[in-house]
Amino acid sequence: MKAQSVAAYLLPVGCLVAGCSDAQSVLNPHGAEAESIALLFWITAIGGALIWLAVVGALIYAGRRHRKPYSQASAARLVLWAGAVVPSILLAVLLGYALALIPDLRPLAASADDDRLHIEVIGEQFWWRVIYHPPDGQPVVSANEVRLPVGERVTFSLKSTDVIHSFWIPPLGGKMDMIPGRTNTFSLKATKAGIFRSPCTEFCGPSHALMAFTAVAMKPGRFDRWLANEGKEAVNGKPGLKPFLANGCGACHAIRGTEADGAVGPDLTHLASRKTLAAGSLPNTEDAIARFIAEPDEVKPGVRMPAFGMLPQDEIDAIAAYLARLE
Amino acid sequence: MRLVPKEIESLWTLFTAPAVWAAHFLLCYVGAAVYCAKRSSWGFGFEWVRVGIGVATLLALTMILVSAWLAWRQWGFGAQDPPHDRPTGHDRRSFQGLATLLLSGLSFVAVIYTAMPALVIAECNP
Numbered sequence: 001m002k003a004q005s006v007a008a009y010l011l012p013v014g015c016l017v018a019g020c021s022d023a024q025s026v027l028n029p030h031g032a033e034a035e036s037i038a039l040l041f042w043i044t045a046i047g048g049a050l051i052w053l054a055v056v057g058a059l060i061y062a063g064r065r066h067r068k069p070y071s072q073a074s075a076a077r078l079v080l081w082a083g084a085v086v087p088s089i090l091l092a093v094l095l096g097y098a099l100a101l102i103p104d105l106r107p108l109a110a111s112a113d114d115d116r117l118h119i120e121v122i123g124e125q126f127w128w129r130v131i132y133h134p135p136d137g138q139p140v141v142s143a144n145e146v147r148l149p150v151g152e153r154v155t156f157s158l159k160s161t162d163v164i165h166s167f168w169i170p171p172l173g174g175k176m177d178m179i180p181g182r183t184n185t186f187s188l189k190a191t192k193a194g195i196f197r198s199p200c201t202e203f204c205g206p207s208h209a210l211m212a213f214t215a216v217a218m219k220p221g222r223f224d225r226w227l228a229n230e231g232k233e234a235v236n237g238k239p240g241l242k243p244f245l246a247n248g249c250g251a252c253h254a255i256r257g258t259e260a261d262g263a264v265g266p267d268l269t270h271l272a273s274r275k276t277l278a279a280g281s282l283p284n285t286e287d288a289i290a291r292f293i294a295e296p297d298e299v300k301p302g303v304r305m306p307a308f309g310m311l312p313q314d315e316i317d318a319i320a321a322y323l324a325r326l327e
Numbered sequence: 328m329r330l331v332p333k334e335i336e337s338l339w340t341l342f343t344a345p346a347v348w349a350a351h352f353l354l355c356y357v358g359a360a361v362y363c364a365k366r367s368s369w370g371f372g373f374e375w376v377r378v379g380i381g382v383a384t385l386l387a388l389t390m391i392l393v394s395a396w397l398a399w400r401q402w403g404f405g406a407q408d409p410p411h412d413r414p415t416g417h418d419r420r421s422f423q424g425l426a427t428l429l430l431s432g433l434s435f436v437a438v439i440y441t442a443m444p445a446l447v448i449a450e451c452n453p
Binding site: 072088091092096102 | 432439446
């Protein structure tokens with residue numbers, strides 16, 4: 001076989017493996033729930049592979065080695081045992097095992113615990129409003145990034161303002177829908193630090209595929225320092241604030257510590273500290289911010305933010321430079 | 328005279344066990360959902376929902392066993408092997424008996440699977 005054709009066969013395999021990139025993989029568990037889901041997956045996958053081998057082995061045996069008809073009684077016995085009794089028992093065992101995981105996957109009573117961090121996440125087309133409620137302290141509003149301390153169980157309240165979205169941090173645990181008019185509660189416990197990509201997992205409109213957030217599991221001390229900083233007002237050092245306010249950006253976006261107090265779009269107080277821009281659509285760079293100001297609908301079809309491409313380029317650049325430094 | 332005649336000239340008996348399975352399924356899921364929606368005005372805990380599901384499961388399994396026994400009898404207790412495909416009344420009844428027996432087996436297993444979550448789920452989602 002030529003090297004080229006080997007590569008042609010291996011290419012799809014490579015793509016599949018690339019699909020298991022760590023940031024968004026349930027097979028890369030960093031949380032208590034994800035560990036039991038990954039174990040369940042491996043048990044099911046390996047069990048399925050063994051059953052497949054047994055069935056194909058029986059097929060090959062019957063077709064190649066034992067080429068004589070079976071008696072009707074022995075065929076009926078095979079169908080009864082291999083077709084009904086054994087599968088029913090295996091399914092009952094698998095079901096019992098999966099059901100036994102439920103109390104740990106959805107620890108409900110513990111959710112009502114008041115003395116721990118509670119994070120409210122609200123899905124909106126096509127971004128995430130994130131409000132941290134520390135047990136002792138004021139709520140902290142942020143967006144498009146969820147940070148949580150390693151080793152502590154965190155309660156999530158999931159809501160939606162428009163259509164059904166779904167919240168999922170694959171390396172940490174299972175997912176849960178965000179349904180307009182309802183508050184769904186669940187909890188997660190990160191066991192290892194890491195940075196993960198968390199896609200919206202319920203089709204929610206034209207930019208559904210561009211609606212993701214970054215989840216960051218951090219050491220508790222670092223998390224506390226980060227949350228304290230996130231709760232502070234913006235440090236205002238650049239001239240870009242003036243055009244930001246003059247062009248009405250503050251009607252939709254809040255930057256705490258300035259006159260901008262809009263609540264329609266994402267809070268931008270510490271925009272520069274986030275890993276991505278526009279809910280996982282762009283890298284968080286000054287150029288990307290300038291591009292998003294000028295043509296948000298080109299980046300995210302159906303976005304509610306109007307395009308500001310008619311502004312002079314120097315004003316766009318000044319606003320982008322200002323926002324890119326809001327640490 | 329038998330309470331339930333041995334030769335039933337109706338297809339309805341075929342569906343007895345699946346119908347019990349369906350009723351049990353609806354009772355479990357609708358019952359738990361209604362309880363969790365109304366629990367604040369009802370004065371008992373979720374453990375009584377689990378007990379109720381347990382009682383309903385025993386009742387359903389008993390009904391399915393009765394249906395299976397009647398079907399087994401209709402099949403002649405396995406005196407003749409399938410496929411029962413000759414164009415006679417006897418074969419038609421035997422075929423129906425065997426089909427009912429198999430459906431009873433399926434329904435029996437399905438009712439157990441339906442009830443299993445009640446073993447581990449101890450509360451409503453807050």
